[in-house]
Amino acid sequence: MKKALLISLVIALLGFSSSFAYEDSPQTRSMPQQADSVTWEVTECEEDLTGETITFYHFGDLSGTFAFISQPLVAGFTDGAEFLNETGGVCGATVVQEFRDTGGSQDQAQAFWDELSVRDDAYSIFLYASADGELLREQALEQETVIFIAAGSELALYGEDGTPGNMYAIIPLYADQLGGFCDYIAENWASFGIEGDPVMGHVSWLGAFGQSTNTEAARAYCEAARVGYAGAEYYLPISPNVSTQVQAVVDNGANILFTTSLASGPAQIAGTVETEGLGDEVLVSGVNWVLDTSVIGLGGAATNGMVGLLPYTWWDEFEHPGVQVIAEKWRVNRLETAATPTDALAVRNIAYLVSFASLDMWREAMVRTINAVGWENLSGAALDATMQEFSYEPMGGIFRVDYTEGNRSVSSARIGSIQFIELDGNITPTIQPLTDWFDLPDLRTVGGADVP
């Protein structure tokens, strides 16, 4: 009993100390009134479901090593669900969400699938990780449950034989991203002022995620676009030092470093390039996760000038109605309640933006399905039939999806860059689009239309 009391006391003290670890309150000034209603084109409901409840199921790693990216995802879904309900829910039905924490364990993912997928109202489930997608692909097909996923694994989306399943990604395939980036480099290389023809070296996280971009098809596509190849080096997220990997591809002639990693991954490469004195000799670039506030927060000034794929409308595009809604929810629910501004800014990232907008996509898909088959006949199979013909711009274009013709991932993006700019006498980091939206090449290993 005494021990339990003592342990409770220690935990309480730790909590107590952290609760007022900083005395400064968030430094906010009043924000201009932002849009808080749906101002973009959505499908009107043909049924009134007021009084009903629809559950949005999702599960991912919230307590394991990837919690730093999952926490903003969950925050985005929470605030997104709140927004949906404030603006009429799904045909009047209230949206509730049910989340399960896998802790990064595949066994847990399987257990939650077994638990949730058999429920009558589990028409769809949202997943966070490529590995979970690959694990559940066949089971989802069998169960006729639609899966939305915040990752771009070709194996999960198309299987080994290239057959589209009922899994729909909200980001582009990584190989497609690389192809789109090579197209951009081929046309704009001179603007970077780096000597020599463009030669790309990959420095990415070791593992399925990091190694998924550098496919044979993507390499061939880049070489056809006259972007040379200087090899690939990989490192573990815990590597204390990546100078060996960076130096190896630079020694092979690389003047572009392309990374498939996130948060500390791109920041570590950018920092290493600067500390090695290579800042003027190479361009640091990467997949969509590179252009994120988490990368800026860790890498700081070293990330200035990084280039990557931007398949979203970013937070800094203040005039966009979808961004205005998301920014306002973030301010009210996150910034005003955070212990420090830094805590709130940690959530103002890619994951929050995309998960928030994904809920609008989910609502649109549900509405179209209910209109097509009626509330009584709503099922996973009916939702999948909708998705196969689904084309939409969530929240007025936070991202753009077109799942028709067997496509299972986002297929349009822009190229963007991290830029520290001076505004009203303040240095502020921004992510700026460098191009307009364009279609990414289809570089699927099996059946990719643009594979040379």
Added chain:
Amino acid sequence: MTSTRATILGLSPQGLQLVLLAIGLLLAAGWLGQDDCSASGTSCFGLVQLTLNGVLVGGVYALVALGIVVVNKASGVFNFAHGYLMLAGALIFWQAYSATPSLGFAALLAGMAGFMAFTMLGYNPNTEDKRLSRLGRLRQQATHRRFWVGVGMGLGVALLLFWLLRNLESDVQFIITWRAGILRGAISAVIGSTVIGLVVERFAIRPLLGKPLLTLVMMTLAVGLLIQGITALIWGTQQNPLPIFTSETMTIRQQIAPGVFVDNTLPGEPLPNYTLPTRDLLGEDLSFTRNLVWGFGIALLGFVGFVAFFQLTPLGLAMRAAAENQMLAQSVGLRVRTLLAVAWAIAAVMAMAAGVIQGTGAGVGVSAIVIPPLAFRAFPAVLLGGLESITGALVGGILIGVVEVLATGLIDSATGQEFAPFAVLMVVLLIRPDGLFGERRVERV
């Protein structure tokens, strides 16, 4: 009866060290004597740079390994919670580094330090009358002058630290410039880690003393998960930048809406690597990552400190005796529980140092994704060096680091990161199951 035989392949540890050093020097001389140092065409400079990078990376592994070995040496427990001790310590450091601690946080840390000072200086358990209640024992202690000296010292320590934590806002000039944030972080993290180590020992390990070893090991796994949960509750799960060696910080104003800004602090322009002028000898200057140089230095300091501690101090000698045979140590009046508590406190501080060094890498930061798994990465270093050997932890760490970096640079990343360190470990363990510097135990019936 158990006895130890500290020879390796017929060599004493010292002998083996000399052999390893000689091999290293021969290799270095061989490389430097050629224009092209390998069949793959890697330059001599490249090989030397890779090797030294490996030594520095190995320093981080060694720092982690030292903490694991200290606990193992004192209690025979392989501590699977070490990675989470690293995370907790680094987070405390980060919190005090990034801003002046609040009144509550500073008071808590200072109070803990004061209490520890009091128990060390003012409380003499040898004079306790076990028949009395706790309050009675306290009253009894209060009759001794030492008790009141301890109270005074405890209060003094608490007040001094509280003042320092709350007022240390300017850099301090002493030989070099010590940044205020680093000093605040170091003070806070040392106190916090010591307390965490003591709490873990008192409430998780001590009740299981005498139980099967597997039970203790499982407990360390549970403690690790508990610490992970508590750190997530207190600090959240975001990655926190800690650019104390690799750059200055810069204050920015993040625009969150047109004309609306939120203040934030980010790592500034990265500082260039340290360089060694070797242009005349190797054609280029060698360069070294700043945080790894500091990590290596701390690992060396830790090594020297531990060797001196275990060889020369009464407390260190007592810990060795207790590790060898707890019953025997108790029978000659050594307070085994206290010794264990000290070992866990030291290990937690070493863990904190390793966590901080890892978090200070350019772009790395302090988070659950980059710190706890590093402890698992250092396990080969511990096993290679020998579970109970301080020297082994250092040598094992450096060897694993060199093998990893050389294999990465000369073969490929996957080989270097995932295969080579474990292959070397396997080969060594096949030849020498107790590790390079481990003590082979011979059971005599």
